[in-house]
Amino acid sequence: GDKVKQSPSALSLQEGTNSALRCNFSIAATTVQWFLQNPRGSLINLFYLVPGTKENGRLKSAFDSKESYSTLHIRDAQLEDSGTYFCAAEGRGTGNYKYVFGAGTRLKVIA
């Protein structure tokens, strides 16, 4: 089965609203990275997390290794936030030096 499950798979947000994306892990994840793949296909590194939380502007991410999940909160969504958000986890069960990606959440922000 999927080692990294992302939800929702797709999301449409009104500009200015808030939302949360989630990753659940069936592995003992030790680190998590969140990426945004923009419409051109480039991967933008958003967060690198050990257990805990980080915040950057309108984005905030949390990683709970005991409960095996991570979240990405988007506040005051803007049109440029549109794209596909991927989480990736590394840890026991993925193999050494290897991130396993989720299937992504396709986010569309509408005016």
Next chain:
Amino acid sequence: GPKVLQIPSHQIIDMGQMVTLNCDPVSNHLYFYWYKQILGQQMEFLVNFYNGKVMEKSKLFKDQFSVERPDGSYFTLKIQPTALEDSAVYFCASSLPAKNSDYTFGSGTRLLVI
């Protein structure tokens, strides 16, 4: 911040021909990776590489695939011969020589095999 450069950004090649994808990793990084993303799908691990050796490869890393980094130059992914199902975006990444270090990804090479 530091970047991983991938060359070329796009490549169209006839089925059966050889192709080499080039990656210029972050200068002090020693672990290198290739991931494959078929259009609209998730990122799939292909291979990781350290100290001149493949450490781990997935089932997607077929016998036609090979990687190398001769003398600190580009980290390359070679496919010989190419097949139609090799059409995808190939992302290179690199990381520091420490476990659980964050990855820096390149912008990808979009490969189309026709």
